[in-house]
Amino acid sequence: MTQFQFNLNMELLKDSVMNSNIDAVVKSTIVLVLNEYMEKERDDYLKAEAYERTDSRQDYRNGYYPRDWTVSVGKIKLKVPRTRSGDFSPSVFERYSRVDQALVLSMLEMVINGVSTRKVTQIVEQLCGEQVSKSFVSSLTEKLDPIVKQWANRPLNMKYYPYIFADAMYIKVREHNKVVSKAVYIATAINQEQKREIIGFKIDHEESYEAWQDFFKELKSRGLQSPKLVISDAHKGLKKAIEREFIGTSWQRCTVHFKRNIIDKLPKKGMGQVTQDLKRIFDAVRVEDARLFRDEFFNTYEDNPKLEKALKILDEGFEDAIQYYDQPVQYHTFIQTTNYLERLNQEVRRREKVIRVFPNNQSAFRLIGAVLMNLEELQARKRRFIRKEE
Template identity: 70%
Template sequence: MTQLHFNLDMNFLKDSILNSNLDHVVKSTVVLVLNEYMKKERDEYLNTDAYERTDERFDYRNGYYDREYMLSIGKVNLRVPRTRSGEFSPTVFEKYRRCDQAFALSMLEMVINGVSTRKVKNVVEQLCGEYVSKSFVSSLTEKLDPIVNEWANRPLNTEYYRYVYVDAMYIKVREHHKVVSKAVYIATGLNEGNRRDIIGLKVSHEESYEAWHEFLNELITRGLQSPQLVISDAHSGLKKAIQKVFIGTSWQRCTVHFKKNLIEKLPRKGMNDVKEELKRIFDAETPQDARKRKEEFVSNHQDNSKMEKAINNLEEGFDDAIQYLNEPLAYHRFIRSTNSLERLNQEVRRRERVIRIFPNTQSAFRLIGAVLMDYEEEEQKKRPILRRDKKE
């Protein structure tokens, strides 16, 4: 290992520390050490001291060149030694590459966690005293592309997800100098170990049967086996795509969305007791109990003409809304709605509100994918703690 020896003027050093800005002292010390380290490395590489004549020499010193280098403490100016052949390369830059990576990853983490590129730029300037453009921060996020793509296209045949949740949300994207609305498709799955994973992400032009069919087919191509139950809202294109792609799979209509749709059909006044009756239907533990409560509800209110639309909608969507009752009781509250997916959407919205308009579709996919990866990782860290608390 290279040994460094320094001859320092202690009075000069004390005066520098007492009378200078501490940041400047730290940077100057780092520059001194790194410059000396690179000089000693060149000596070892040449296997000869300066001005020494020897037959073992196979290259010659060729002065120095200046190089700016960004570390976590900010940018420093180094004097890099070189040789005549140009084959010598100091290991300093390799050794300190991790500092550059940590610096870049810190900026990426700020962006992913909802800090605007403008604010990231300001933070970096405050910490490092160096100007960093918004475009530089934005270009850094492109480093996420291979990571997000690998995650979004990973095989799904290593797990069996018996319950799959799907939903779409809308974002604004700049395209051909126009701002357009695009649909973000997200799918999650609950596996046999009761772990919830994000298994699908896609940004498309619109929420349609064709787009949903393509999205679900991609999940199958990646190895997803047909689940027992798919939980979603009642978008007509989505319902049709589920029937086509997942043969033999039941569809569970989100009860939260369904109850809201029914309540919207009720008269505005004096309906509190009626609303409670509706909710009670979906609190049943068996399909038979739910059907009995539904029949009682219809019998109680069928003579009220103002209730006709609500009753018709209840009759039409009832069977699709109680499919979860055919599953084990312990899962009912988890599989009767898409609430878990709604919480995930809210996390994406938090970041989307900062950006407002994505510069292009790829940037939307990249950052939403990074947000989902981060969210999934954090949620999985919490689960062992929750299980331990339950045992206690």
């Protein structure tokens, strides 16, 4: 690497230190250093000092041009040396452009992590001493569009996903001068390497059979094969779409949602033992034990008229809630509920709350996609979370 030795104008630097605040001192120092660095770099390029006559000279000096440049401490004004041919280009801007990139990436990271556009502009102003408009921050986030789109449309035919989890959450979007509710469909999976993966998401109108069917068709068009099991809540449209699009796939009703539906039908008081006996059914290790505990639950409480509705829900949904027993035992804890997907939704919700109302569908797709990509990257770094069967 080329080495330069040069002298700074210490008197000018001293005046800056004595008569300015610390921000001005830092800026002045950077200007002095970079201007001197570019000057020496031009000398090295020309192979001749100023007014020096030499056979090795490559070009001639041609003055300077001013350039404003925003770095991490704010905007500075530099004197950029040039040559007569115009072929000389200081390496400063190329080398230090990483500072600008880092600033842009930091701004994007703040947005993805739930910092509002207004707060981002305030933070940048405090750090750099320069005002950044909200529209500028918004334009920067648009750089995420092709990245998110590529990730959301990546092929799924390189792996097999035996277990898929599906759920929807709702957001507010401005559409035709009105604030409307939109559904965000998210699908995660456990892949053949025993790792979790976010395999798809989509923003559409209210949760319905047609919307879920379109979502699953998109996943299949990207190469998704029919899984062994799809885990979800009991939304009728979702369940019907699973049956139509994944022939031969079993549907596992989320046991957490199922128990919650049953408990909601219980009287508010005096149900401690009933709740405990209900949970006992789904804590069973073997399917035979689960059925035995279910039968004992009915024998104990079927004569209680206050429990009629709860017993009916248990009877009608029991088989759908124990489909996970047909899978290897080491998977049972992970495939009987949509808990992981619920936590994922909470992470999205935490960032979405800062926005409150998305200006359009594209901005919602951009932010939610970026958040999911970030969470996916963190998850990919982890080792497989399911031990192989002994």
